[in-house]
Amino acid sequence: MLEAAIMPRKTIHIRNQVETLPLFAWSMQARRGGRPRTGTQPTKHCRTCGVQISRYSRGHCRACGYVGLKRNCPDDFMAVLHRLGSQGAAKHFNASLSTVTRWRREAGMAMHERARRARSGGLPKPRGIICSGLLQRDVTLPGQAADYLRQYGSVHRCDEKGRPNAKGRFWRRNFSVLSDDEIMARAARLGWKAMEV
Numbered sequence: 450m451l452e453a454a455i456m457p458r459k460t461i462h463i464r465n466q467v468e469t470l471p472l473f474a475w476s477m478q479a480r481r482g483g484r485p486r487t488g489t490q491p492t493k494h495c496r497t498c499g500v501q502i503s504r505y506s507r508g509h510c511r512a513c514g515y516v517g518l519k520r521n522c523p524d525d526f527m528a529v530l531h532r533l534g535s536q537g538a539a540k541h542f543n544a545s546l547s548t549v550t551r552w553r554r555e556a557g558m559a560m561h562e563r564a565r566r567a568r569s570g571g572l573p574k575p576r577g578i579i580c581s582g583l584l585q586r587d588v589t590l591p592g593q594a595a596d597y598l599r600q601y602g603s604v605h606r607c608d609e610k611g612r613p614n615a616k617g618r619f620w621r622r623n624f625s626v627l628s629d630d631e632i633m634a635r636a637a638r639l640g641w642k643a644m645e646v
Contacts, residue, residue, distance in 0.1 A: 520544065522552040590643055591629035594636035595620055601639065604632075 493504045497513040507514075523529075523542060530538045530553070539549045587595065587606075595604045607621040608614045620632045627635065633643070 519551075520548060522555050526552055527556060591620065591632050593644060594633045594641055595622075597636045597641040598622060598632070598639070 491504070493502050493506060493508075494500065495502050495510040495513055496508045497516070498510060500510045502508075502510050526538065526542075529541050530549075533541060535546060535549050535553070538544075539546050542549070544552075586592065598604045602623050604620060604622045605613055606615055606617040607619050607626060608617045609619055609626065611619075611621050611626045613621070618628075620627045620629070622632065622635065633641075637643075
């Protein structure tokens with residue numbers, strides 16, 4: 450009776466009818482050996498578009514869940530892209546490379562179009578086999594004629610039988626073996642002019 454005097458009237462009323470409240474109904478039945486509620490479970494709908502979703506979802510359907518997650522293309526994106534390139538723009542805007550690629554697509558750039566100009570200055574690095582001192586250019590008059598003829602086909606030094614020899618006295622052009630005078634005559638017929646060294 451002392452409890453009744455201390456507790457408000459509404460609390461006593463709820464305490465007496467606790468089994469009728471929906472939250473405790475299943476737990477009270479479980480104590481008595483009852484089975485959980487059967488029937489239709491309450492349906493859940495997306496907060497944004499109203500589509501029915503799984504009851505375990507966090508309130509949005511799959512389509513609405515991604516809205517707002519993708520960053521929009523910044524206003525100065527093209528200027529930064531032309532100055533720094535894709536990698537530099539990704540670092541500048543603190544975005545991933547795939548995000549920068551998406552921004553490039555949204556800006557209308559072609560798939561493999563270079564945003565940044567190639568760096569100027571300096572000589573390109575030599576690729577392939579670097580010629581040693583033995584294979585230097587021949588600057589004699591027959592050598593100049595051979596260089597001129599190389600724009601039309603293969604020309605190289607050979608022996609009298611046509612076998613390749615870097616120190617040979619003859620030249621092989623396509624299928625013919627030529628002497629120094631003959632190779633200069635052929636080059637002159639095609640427009641070569643001798644330059645004295």
